[in-house]
Amino acid sequence: MGWFLLEISPLPPLDELELVVADIIKDNVIDVSWGQALHSEDCTRTNHNIPQLVKNVIGNLEDQKFIVAVYPGATNIYGGQPVAIALEPQINYQLYPDHPHLNPGYITNRVNGENFFLPDSFCYIDDPASLGNDAYERMLQAFCKISIWLFRHQVWVETRKFIAKGEWIGLEGKPLPSSAYPEFINPLGMCRCGKGESYVNCHMLSDLGTYPGYRKQQDKPSKNILEQKFVFQSIKKWSEKIRIPQDLTIDQLKRSMTS
Numbered sequence: 001m002g003w004f005l006l007e008i009s010p011l012p013p014l015d016e017l018e019l020v021v022a023d024i025i026k027d028n029v030i031d032v033s034w035g036q037a038l039h040s041e042d043c044t045r046t047n048h049n050i051p052q053l054v055k056n057v058i059g060n061l062e063d064q065k066f067i068v069a070v071y072p073g074a075t076n077i078y079g080g081q082p083v084a085i086a087l088e089p090q091i092n093y094q095l096y097p098d099h100p101h102l103n104p105g106y107i108t109n110r111v112n113g114e115n116f117f118l119p120d121s122f123c124y125i126d127d128p129a130s131l132g133n134d135a136y137e138r139m140l141q142a143f144c145k146i147s148i149w150l151f152r153h154q155v156w157v158e159t160r161k162f163i164a165k166g167e168w169i170g171l172e173g174k175p176l177p178s179s180a181y182p183e184f185i186n187p188l189g190m191c192r193c194g195k196g197e198s199y200v201n202c203h204m205l206s207d208l209g210t211y212p213g214y215r216k217q218q219d220k221p222s223k224n225i226l227e228q229k230f231v232f233q234s235i236k237k238w239s240e241k242i243r244i245p246q247d248l249t250i251d252q253l254k255r256s257m258t259s
Contacts, residue, residue: 005087005257006068006143008035010151017058022048024152024170032144037151053167057158064089066150068122069253072139076110077118078103081128082142083111084149085121087254091153092120094243097185098194100156100168100175101149104184105246117245120184123173124149165194178207184242187234200231 012020019039023030028045031038066089072082086092093102101123108118124145125131131141152169160166181192182204191202 002071002073003253003257004070004072004139006035006070006146007065008068008147008150009063009065010035010037010147011061011063011154012037012039012151014059017061018050018055019043019048020151021050021054021058021155021169024148025050027171030144030148032147035143035147037148050169051167053159053162054155054169057162058155060158061154064154068146068150069257070139070142070146071111072135072142077108078121078123079128081125081131082139083118083121084124084142084146085119085250085253087250087257090250091122092246093184094120094186094189094246096157097181097190097192097199098160098165100165100172101152104176104180105242107245117249119246119249122146122149126171126173160194164196178203179209181207182234184238186238186243187231200234204234 011017013036016039020030020037023039023043023045026045029040029042031040067087069085069087070082077083091099091102093099093104096102103121103123105117105119105121107115109115111118125142131138131145156166156168158166181199185192185199185204187200187204188198191197191199191204192207193203195202
């Protein structure tokens with residue numbers, strides 16, 4: 001089974017925005033129709049209160065279309081959840097190093113049997129087994145989950161304009177260990193903490209911990225050593241291992257799926 005291309009506009013109708021947000025926060029059922037998140041007709045709740053910040057910003061959300069590539073056949077990747085990658089607009093750690101629900105990209109041969117760089121993808125479900133075993137039903141369930149994830153992403157991006165790291169509505173997964181970030185975050189890009197500083201000048205050193213060959217002077221790394229012996233190598237490594245292969249894969253998917 002190969003890649004599918006989905007066009008999703010997840011924003012709920014204006015009169016259902018707060019209802020949908022409240023039900024997502026409470027992990028209640030959300031209806032999805034052709035990619036649009038909707039308030040469930042089966043909802044019996046009378047209280048749909050939502051956090052004040054979210055309430056203040058959701059009126060600013062625009063009806064945005066996302067083009068997503070989905071690979072449903074990789075049962076041995078991410079616990080078997082169908083892989084979902086944003087083609088337009090892109091959603092990845094290069095653009096959102098502080099994103100709370102992305103799977104980091106890596107090289108794998110489990111997608112098509114050959115070495116393939118799997119770009120950063122959506123982390124949209126905790127229990128992939130709950131999607132079921134039937135291939136068709138599994139894809140439909142994944143489509144619904146992906147649509148809801150995209151709406152949550154929209155809300156997060158909007159709240160991110162007002163608070164560091166933004167507010168992710170609904171359940172949050174366990175954060176990645178700090179030691180994982182140096183492998184896939186651009187050293188010169190924004191830090192994972194969301195405060196607007198470059199990663200190299202913010203959390204990169206603490207994420208690295210004790211690094212082989214790294215000298216310290218009065219418990220702080222020497223700026224000269226940082227600039228001359230480490231940052232350039234880190235940028236080069238990130239570009240070769242992450243940026244270039246990810247950009248190439250996205251371009252290939254766009255060409256093969258939109259032609």
